[in-house]
Amino acid sequence: MPNMALKKTAMPEQEPNIRNKNFEEVSLGYTEEMAVSEAQRCLNCKNRPCVNGCPVNVPIPEFISLVAKGDFAGAYEVLSSANSLPAVCGRVCPQETQCEEKCVRGIKGESVAIGRLERFVADYHMKNFKGSVKKAESNGRKVAIVGAGPAGLTCAGDLAKLNYDVTVFEAFHTAGGVLMYGIPEFRLPKEIVQKEIDMLKNLGVKIETNMVIGKVLSVDELFESGFDAVFVGTGAGLPGFLNIPGEGLIGVYSANEFLTRINLMKAYLDDYDTCIIKPKNAAIIGGGNVAMDAARSAKRLGAENVYIIYRRSEKEMPARLEEIEHAKEEGIIFKLLTNPVAIHGDKDGRVEKIECVEMELGKPDESGRCRPIVKEGSNFTIDIDVAIVAIGNTPNPLIRTTTKGIEANKYGCLVVNEESMQTTREGVYAGGDAVTGAATVILAMGAGRKAAKAIDEYLQSK
Amino acid sequence: MFKIVDKQVLNPTTIKMVIDAPLIAKKAAPGQFIILRVDEKGERIPLTISDSDKENGTVTIIIQIVGKTTMLLNNLEKGDSILDFVGPLGKASELDGYKKVAVIGGGTGCAIAFPQAKALHIAGAKVDMIAGFRNTDLIILEQEMKDVCDKLTVMTDDGSNGNKGFVTNALKENIENGADYDLVIAIGPLPMMKAVAELTRPYNIKTIISMNTIMVDGTGMCGGCRLTVDGETKFACIDGPDFDGHLVDFDEAMRRSTTYKDIEYREMHSDDCRLLNKINK
Numbered sequence: 001m002p003n004m005a006l007k008k009t010a011m012p013e014q015e016p017n018i019r020n021k022n023f024e025e026v027s028l029g030y031t032e033e034m035a036v037s038e039a040q041r042c043l044n045c046k047n048r049p050c051v052n053g054c055p056v057n058v059p060i061p062e063f064i065s066l067v068a069k070g071d072f073a074g075a076y077e078v079l080s081s082a083n084s085l086p087a088v089c090g091r092v093c094p095q096e097t098q099c100e101e102k103c104v105r106g107i108k109g110e111s112v113a114i115g116r117l118e119r120f121v122a123d124y125h126m127k128n129f130k131g132s133v134k135k136a137e138s139n140g141r142k143v144a145i146v147g148a149g150p151a152g153l154t155c156a157g158d159l160a161k162l163n164y165d166v167t168v169f170e171a172f173h174t175a176g177g178v179l180m181y182g183i184p185e186f187r188l189p190k191e192i193v194q195k196e197i198d199m200l201k202n203l204g205v206k207i208e209t210n211m212v213i214g215k216v217l218s219v220d221e222l223f224e225s226g227f228d229a230v231f232v233g234t235g236a237g238l239p240g241f242l243n244i245p246g247e248g249l250i251g252v253y254s255a256n257e258f259l260t261r262i263n264l265m266k267a268y269l270d271d272y273d274t275c276i277i278k279p280k281n282a283a284i285i286g287g288g289n290v291a292m293d294a295a296r297s298a299k300r301l302g303a304e305n306v307y308i309i310y311r312r313s314e315k316e317m318p319a320r321l322e323e324i325e326h327a328k329e330e331g332i333i334f335k336l337l338t339n340p341v342a343i344h345g346d347k348d349g350r351v352e353k354i355e356c357v358e359m360e361l362g363k364p365d366e367s368g369r370c371r372p373i374v375k376e377g378s379n380f381t382i383d384i385d386v387a388i389v390a391i392g393n394t395p396n397p398l399i400r401t402t403t404k405g406i407e408a409n410k411y412g413c414l415v416v417n418e419e420s421m422q423t424t425r426e427g428v429y430a431g432g433d434a435v436t437g438a439a440t441v442i443l444a445m446g447a448g449r450k451a452a453k454a455i456d457e458y459l460q461s462k
Numbered sequence: 463m464f465k466i467v468d469k470q471v472l473n474p475t476t477i478k479m480v481i482d483a484p485l486i487a488k489k490a491a492p493g494q495f496i497i498l499r500v501d502e503k504g505e506r507i508p509l510t511i512s513d514s515d516k517e518n519g520t521v522t523i524i525i526q527i528v529g530k531t532t533m534l535l536n537n538l539e540k541g542d543s544i545l546d547f548v549g550p551l552g553k554a555s556e557l558d559g560y561k562k563v564a565v566i567g568g569g570t571g572c573a574i575a576f577p578q579a580k581a582l583h584i585a586g587a588k589v590d591m592i593a594g595f596r597n598t599d600l601i602i603l604e605q606e607m608k609d610v611c612d613k614l615t616v617m618t619d620d621g622s623n624g625n626k627g628f629v630t631n632a633l634k635e636n637i638e639n640g641a642d643y644d645l646v647i648a649i650g651p652l653p654m655m656k657a658v659a660e661l662t663r664p665y666n667i668k669t670i671i672s673m674n675t676i677m678v679d680g681t682g683m684c685g686g687c688r689l690t691v692d693g694e695t696k697f698a699c700i701d702g703p704d705f706d707g708h709l710v711d712f713d714e715a716m717r718r719s720t721t722y723k724d725i726e727y728r729e730m731h732s733d734d735c736r737l738l739n740k741i742n743k
């Protein structure tokens with residue numbers, strides 16, 4: 001008998017006023033009882049609408065029905081056949097616009113908590129799995145993966161399972177990409193990401209950090225040194241700025257810098273050397289996940305007032321629903337329909353105020369979102385000492401400017417054949433944010449998987 | 463891990479280290495830098511590749527001890543290792559086609575200017591080097607610099623080497639005496655580079671400076687190294703570190719370089735400071 005409760009089984013969380021002072025995970029995860037009870041809300045629909053909403057077509061009703069029966073290990077088998085980073089996706093996928101959006105239970109009431117169940121199953125596996133992964137036998141063919149984000153790691157794992165000799169080259173001193181340096185600990189504990197990476201290492205994947213491809217070695221040199229194919233998963237790391245007066249003041253950060261100092265370089269822990277300005281009053285410009293993460297991190301560093309400045313309304317915010325809700329609970333102040341026009345500093349060049357204008361929404365533009373229009377003369381200022389710009393990232397030019405034969409579009413995104421993920425150069429494949437521009441973990445993962453399959457086919461045929 | 467194969471003290475606040483890093487040594491060109499991290503809890507800091515040896519696979523860095531990370535580095539000895547060492551980063555300096563060049567170094571900047579002078583000298587350009595130090599005890603690399611230029615002038619702020627004045631005094635003298643420079647390279651503290659750029663502007667001599675901004679990744683990801691050049695935002699790590707000195711907004715750069723001044727001071731003087739604990743150990 002299905003559980004006909006209209007609402008999702010609530011997930012235990014740290015209290016807002018406690019968690020906004022620490023960096024520990026906000027959501028605590030389901031217990032076994034909660035997971036079984038939530039799984040019983042799934043109707044096991046024959047036409048599986050939810051599966052179509054998932055970019056990698058996780059067999060949702062199949063894994064959930066095993067959870068309902070209490071067979072968590074079996075559920076993991078099913079889940080991990082389609083998703084190689086379930087502990088990550090269960091936490092960070094924008095479920096409300098993907099799998100859960102399509103769930104029939106969402107028509108009357110709330111959808112099944114697919115993401116939470118996915119997280120439960122993955123965490124259960126990590127905690128209880130005692131066996132060891134078998135190191136794959138090498139078939140003697142070498143593949144190089146550039147960038148250790150979700151796209152590169154997924155591609156590496158899939159190829160290792162197909163017996164390729166895989167080496168991942170990562171520019172930073174730590175693998176994981178945005179999962180390590182961007183998304184904060186309180187949303188995605190780094191230990192979980194590290195476990196996924198360790199699992200790949202056990203599979204036989206080699207990871208070389210401190211390797212900026214395009215500088216230390218070029219793609220051509222990778223081929224010369226014996227690699228048979230290359231996958232480029234370098235992400236979209238180049239931060240955009242507003243180009244308004246005052247962006248050169250002390251205390252203006254890109255979200256990338258602010259979050260990297262906190263997540264990767266652990267500026268919030270006293271025993272690390274990393275410098276960061278701990279804000280008293282911070283303004284974050286933008287409305288995506290990156291902006292929410294920066295805002296909530298600023299709060300956790302001790303800021304009294306943290307403002308999200310976004311030029312459209314809440315409806316248009318690209319951030320995950322859960323992040324917006326969590327941010328509000330934690331006391332982040334939303335300044336919607338507001339756009340910054342200048343940042344003002346004191347005599348030493350430190351940020352003092354941000355000047356904004358009010359906006360109103362006009363007709364929808366080509367993206368389908370309403371175009372914001374300035375209300376003339378509505379200028380006002382907010383006192384701040386740190387401003388964090390989170391208005392989007394574009395792909396880094398390093399690979400495309402140092403590799404012959406690789407084409408990019410006008411936004412700097414690498415051009416690939418959508419079926420094979422091959423770039424305009426034979427043997428070179430690409431996927432993830434480097435191809436799509438800033439997108440999602442699950443799309444990057446899906447691209448890595450697709451490319452692994454194509455690389456296998458290409459090398460088999462060679 | 464990257465092994466320190468040699469360490470020398472050049473003056474009371476400057477050390478030279480030779481690091482085993484064959485891949486970097488193979489690629490390094492004048493003007494490029496590395497980013498290192500001493501240990502698991504350390505900062506990432508940029509340092510110029512002062513010299514490289516392709517055959518032995520080593521890279522030389524010259525470090526002025528100014529704060530936490532450079533002190534930690536100074537605590538390491540020959541045979542110890544550095545956790546992370548990545549490079550060569552940044553664009554190589556464009557040094558082709560010049561006939562007569564003044565290469566100017568201020569303090570530790572001499573270590574950064576040295577590879578440029580050497581490359582120009584090997585390419586057959588006439589090179590005048592002007593090096594400035596606060597006093598005679600701080601002079602470094604005098605012989606090395608002499609070996610790669612046609613004329614070396616060493617200035618000291620206090621005149622303790624018998625040659626009192628700033629590098630700009632010497633440069634002005636050379637220019638007025640008819641040295642027909644087609645390029646000036648100035649590397650050192652920001653105020654010095656600004657002063658050189660201001661001096662050469664009316665003479666219309668192309669002036670290249672090297673921006674030592676704050677950095678994190680060195681690959682264009684964080685934007686921490688940004689500066690304004692000719693009204694546009696540029697990233698020192700990927701667009702530089704060399705820039706046209708006549709176009710750089712030095713005042714902004716000087717302000718930004720003080721970002722962590724207070725924080726560093728506090729950290730270095732607090733009782734529970736990791737660094738002091740390490741040094742006292």
Ligand SMILES: Cc1cc2nc3c(=O)[nH]c(=O)nc-3n(C[C@H](O)[C@H](O)[C@H](O)COP(=O)(O)OP(=O)(O)OC[C@H]3O[C@@H](n4cnc5c(N)ncnc54)[C@H](O)[C@@H]3O)c2cc1C
Binds near residue numbers: 214237
């Ligand atoms: C703060 C933040 C929050 C986010 N929140 C979410 C969320 O909640 N849900 C969600 O689905 N998505 C979220 N995203 C987006 C998601 O993280 C990305 O879409 C995803 O990580 C892209 O994966 P990728 O593998 O393509 O690239 P990345 O994760 O960017 O990884 C690329 C890797 O390549 C390395 N690299 C770059 N250049 C080179 C080079 N030349 N040589 C060697 N290595 C190189 C980089 O250092 C990096 O490690 C967020 C992004 C950010 C920044």
Ligand SMILES: Cc1cc2nc3c(=O)[nH]c(=O)nc-3n(C[C@H](O)[C@H](O)[C@H](O)COP(=O)(O)OP(=O)(O)OC[C@H]3O[C@@H](n4cnc5c(N)ncnc54)[C@H](O)[C@@H]3O)c2cc1C
Binds near residue numbers: 505511526527528530
């Ligand atoms: C491209 C480049 C090349 C450089 N080459 C050399 C070199 O060859 N020899 C040398 O002695 N120094 C060089 N520097 C400067 C050197 O990086 C700093 O002196 C060093 O970061 C100071 O670190 P610290 O922790 O000891 O000092 P602290 O004062 O404690 O610094 C704390 C943090 O502030 C930042 N910081 C402070 N001062 C500087 C600065 N001048 N430049 C960049 N970041 C700074 C760093 O992020 C550092 O981690 C270079 C800088 C750049 C950008």
Ligand code: SF4
Binds near residue numbers: 055089094100114
């Ligand atoms: S991977 Fe993401 S979209 Fe797919 S089912 Fe899991 S949570 Fe939903």
Ligand code: SF4
Binds near residue numbers: 048049104112
């Ligand atoms: S649509 Fe919802 S109820 Fe139906 S199978 Fe999918 S998760 Fe279960």
Ligand code: FES
Binds near residue numbers: 698
């Ligand atoms: S150092 Fe991060 S962008 Fe230049």
